[in-house]
Amino acid sequence: MARPWFFTSAVHPRVRLDQKGLASYNRSMHTPEQLVIRPPSEARSLLVRTVRGCNWNRCLFCGIYDLFGTPHSMRELDDVLKDIDSLREIHRDVFTTAFIGDADPLSLPTEFLVEVLTHLRKTFPSLKRVTAYGRASSLWKKSPQELKDISAAGLDRVHVGMESGSDLVLRFQKKGTSARQLIEAGQNTMVSGMELSYYFLLGLGGREMWKDHVAGSITVINEVAPHFVRVRRLWIHPASRLMEKVTTGEFTEQTPEGTVIELRDLLAGLNADRTYFTCDHANNYLQVAGLLGTDRQKMLEEITSFLALPSDRREAYYRSIPSVI
Numbered sequence: 001m002a003r004p005w006f007f008t009s010a011v012h013p014r015v016r017l018d019q020k021g022l023a024s025y026n027r028s029m030h031t032p033e034q035l036v037i038r039p040p041s042e043a044r045s046l047l048v049r050t051v052r053g054c055n056w057n058r059c060l061f062c063g064i065y066d067l068f069g070t071p072h073s074m075r076e077l078d079d080v081l082k083d084i085d086s087l088r089e090i091h092r093d094v095f096t097t098a099f100i101g102d103a104d105p106l107s108l109p110t111e112f113l114v115e116v117l118t119h120l121r122k123t124f125p126s127l128k129r130v131t132a133y134g135r136a137s138s139l140w141k142k143s144p145q146e147l148k149d150i151s152a153a154g155l156d157r158v159h160v161g162m163e164s165g166s167d168l169v170l171r172f173q174k175k176g177t178s179a180r181q182l183i184e185a186g187q188n189t190m191v192s193g194m195e196l197s198y199y200f201l202l203g204l205g206g207r208e209m210w211k212d213h214v215a216g217s218i219t220v221i222n223e224v225a226p227h228f229v230r231v232r233r234l235w236i237h238p239a240s241r242l243m244e245k246v247t248t249g250e251f252t253e254q255t256p257e258g259t260v261i262e263l264r265d266l267l268a269g270l271n272a273d274r275t276y277f278t279c280d281h282a283n284n285y286l287q288v289a290g291l292l293g294t295d296r297q298k299m300l301e302e303i304t305s306f307l308a309l310p311s312d313r314r315e316a317y318y319r320s321i322p323s324v325i
């Protein structure tokens with residue numbers, strides 16, 4: 001049986017050799033930079049780094065870029081374009097989706113972003129979808145025309161960490177945005193041609209602010225009616241700034257059952273019929289998903305049935321779900 005290419009001195013079959021037997025990506029001497037994180041839905045995507053780390057980096061609950069030792073810094077446009085060329089040499093045009101990072105490429109000047117997207121689309125013609133993370137405050141600073149230009153250049157979807165629609169919670173967690181920004185930026189994005197994915201974080205209001213957390217989020221989601229609402233559950237990293245607030249008694253972690261009740265109350269208040277609602281992360285206790293217009297009732301029934309189980313079964317179930325980011 002022939003040995004796989006990676007046990008031999010052969011190069012990866014996707015890498016072309018020139019007449020001297022040199023792999024073309026070695027000749028270019030340019031190594032593309034790697035991203036720190038990407039959404040689960042981009043697991044099979046081509047990853048392109050346009051900026052390093054997070055330009056905000058103050059959210060109490062986050063600290064992801066500190067954890068990976070990645071401070072925020074800008075990249076030269078030329079280097080990003082060279083990354084794209086190298087990625088093409090290494091992989092060829094095999095990807096149908098791409099994700100650009102790190103935390104907030106939408107904070108980049110519009111012309112920069114348009115050049116990157118145009119080059120990416122030209123270099124990888126098989127791409128059917130290109131997405132990016134974006135802060136609501138960055139989207140809010142772009143004019144409606146700029147958002148349309150970015151869409152026209154090839155960005156199909158923005159993943160936005162809404163986290164909460166409550167000003168109380170957003171201020172406490174130092175999110176650097178407001179319900180008004182989330183609504184205005186969201187509405188402008190919705191008419192730009194791009195798809196919008198809002199991420200909601202169960203438990204972010206703790207036991208003190210949870211009702212406001214749910215009520216404010218219902219208002220924002222109903223006003224914007226984003227294409228997707230993706231639900232995650234707060235996990236407090238021991239080294240995070242939020243854990244310091246837990247220690248000082250300024251924040252009390254929501255109970256597991258409290259997060260399920262938050263999920264139920266959130267769903268009960270939503271009327272954005274064309275929004276796809278999904279708990280598509282492993283740390284959610286209940287993985288309900290569906291189109292709000294047709295599946296909301298079914299999702300609510302699933303939650304209600306779970307809450308009607310004997311308490312020892314519910315507690316055992318909570319203990320079986322790992323707490324992870």
Ligand code: SF4
Pocket residue numbers: 054055056057058059062063064103135161175
């Ligand atoms: S949650 Fe997003 S905006 Fe806040 S610090 Fe983390 S990466 Fe930056």
